Amino acid sequence: MLGVNYYFRNIRAGYSIQTVFHTVAERVGRTLSIRRTYLPSPFAGLPSILRNGLYALRRQRRGELNHITGDVHYLLWFLRGRRTVVTVHDIMYYHRLAGVKKRLWKWLYISSLKRAAYVVFISDFARRQVLEQIWLPAERVAVIPNPVDDRFRFCEKAFNDSCPVILHVGTLGRKNLERTVRALEGIPCHLRVVGSLSADMARLLREKRVNYSCAHDLDDGQMAEEYRRADIVSFPSLSEGFGMPVIEGQAVGRVVVTSDLSPMREVAGGAAALVDPYSVDDMRRAYLRVIRDRDYRGALVRKGRENVRRYSPDAVARQYVDIYRNLSE
Numbered sequence: 001m002l003g004v005n006y007y008f009r010n011i012r013a014g015y016s017i018q019t020v021f022h023t024v025a026e027r028v029g030r031t032l033s034i035r036r037t038y039l040p041s042p043f044a045g046l047p048s049i050l051r052n053g054l055y056a057l058r059r060q061r062r063g064e065l066n067h068i069t070g071d072v073h074y075l076l077w078f079l080r081g082r083r084t085v086v087t088v089h090d091i092m093y094y095h096r097l098a099g100v101k102k103r104l105w106k107w108l109y110i111s112s113l114k115r116a117a118y119v120v121f122i123s124d125f126a127r128r129q130v131l132e133q134i135w136l137p138a139e140r141v142a143v144i145p146n147p148v149d150d151r152f153r154f155c156e157k158a159f160n161d162s163c164p165v166i167l168h169v170g171t172l173g174r175k176n177l178e179r180t181v182r183a184l185e186g187i188p189c190h191l192r193v194v195g196s197l198s199a200d201m202a203r204l205l206r207e208k209r210v211n212y213s214c215a216h217d218l219d220d221g222q223m224a225e226e227y228r229r230a231d232i233v234s235f236p237s238l239s240e241g242f243g244m245p246v247i248e249g250q251a252v253g254r255v256v257v258t259s260d261l262s263p264m265r266e267v268a269g270g271a272a273a274l275v276d277p278y279s280v281d282d283m284r285r286a287y288l289r290v291i292r293d294r295d296y297r298g299a300l301v302r303k304g305r306e307n308v309r310r311y312s313p314d315a316v317a318r319q320y321v322d323i324y325r326n327l328s329e
Contacts, residue, residue, distance in 0.1 A: 002328050003033040003064040007056055009072055010042035019220055020146045021069040027317030053078035065324055074108040081115030088121050090241025091129050110134055118323050120144050122242045125263035146242050147316040148308055151224040152251040163188050164231035164291055169245040171195030174238045176277050183283035184210050227252040232290055236277040243267050247311050250304030255290050255297050271303035
């Protein structure tokens with residue numbers, strides 16, 4: 001039986017990629033033989049890269065395909081490239097670098113993609129980012145979206161139009177929490193923030209008199225419960241490789257407010273309230289319309305449930321299995 005070895009970052013490096021690809025691997029494992037390899041170091045310095053690369057090299061087996069699940073593209077310098085698939089989530093970090101560090105990062109994480117048998121991007125936005133930097137043959141490139149985990153299931157909830165719970169996912173600068181807070185000033189609601197708040201952000205919330213609470217370090221089950229308790233999912237991000245909260249919110253049956261930017265616009269599939277994430281006024285208008293217009297809300301929820309079918313684990317896994325089989329022929 002054809003086998004696939006999935007290479008994951010060390011679990012301390014973050015959970016998002018692991019979450020996505022455990023879902024993929026579980027479905028692929030119903031058809032093919034799979035293994036999971038976790039790298040020993042969570043760090044990204046050169047000693048850790050060498051340690052992880054040599055460990056990955058020892059873990060590969062003849063006759064088996066390798067699949068680098070993301071964010072450790074440098075493993076391509078250690079693995080048999082023509083037997084290796086890599087999934088690229090984004091290269092946003094590259095654009096924040098300069099000088100020698102930028103050139104080295106490009107060699108490790110972007111130029112290395114030329115060695116892969118197949119490069120899969122989670123969005124067309126991610127594909128365009130990479131192809132602006134290097135050339136890859138079209139026959140070795142595909143766009144396959146991330147799947148939505150089975151835990152994010154439709155759960156009907158009466159909308160609280162007098163004081164809706166607005167779930168905002170993420171507190172990094174690009175998650176756009178500051179403009180969200182300013183847009184919600186004076187709107188009766190409860191802002192539920194997932195992520196750690198800085199002192200400045202807590203101060204802004206108090207200054208704008210936005211009722212809020214905060215949670216962080218949630219596992220997938222706890223995160224799914226946050227979606228179920230929400231009335232609106234807020235994700236007006238400035239930059240993403242994909243935007244999982246968009247489809248997770250839609251899968252649970254919640255109205256989603258997200259950015260009219262790629263890739264969130266494409267991921268939403270016409271089933272979200274799209275906003276200019278740089279405009280507090282535009283964001284405010286969107287929140288008010290969602291709260292006040294029941295027919296608009298209902299239409300978005302119905303379209304969202306249709307849209308998430310594109311991201312079912314079975315549909316995503318089938319696309320990967322097709323790639324593995326083509327490479328094994």
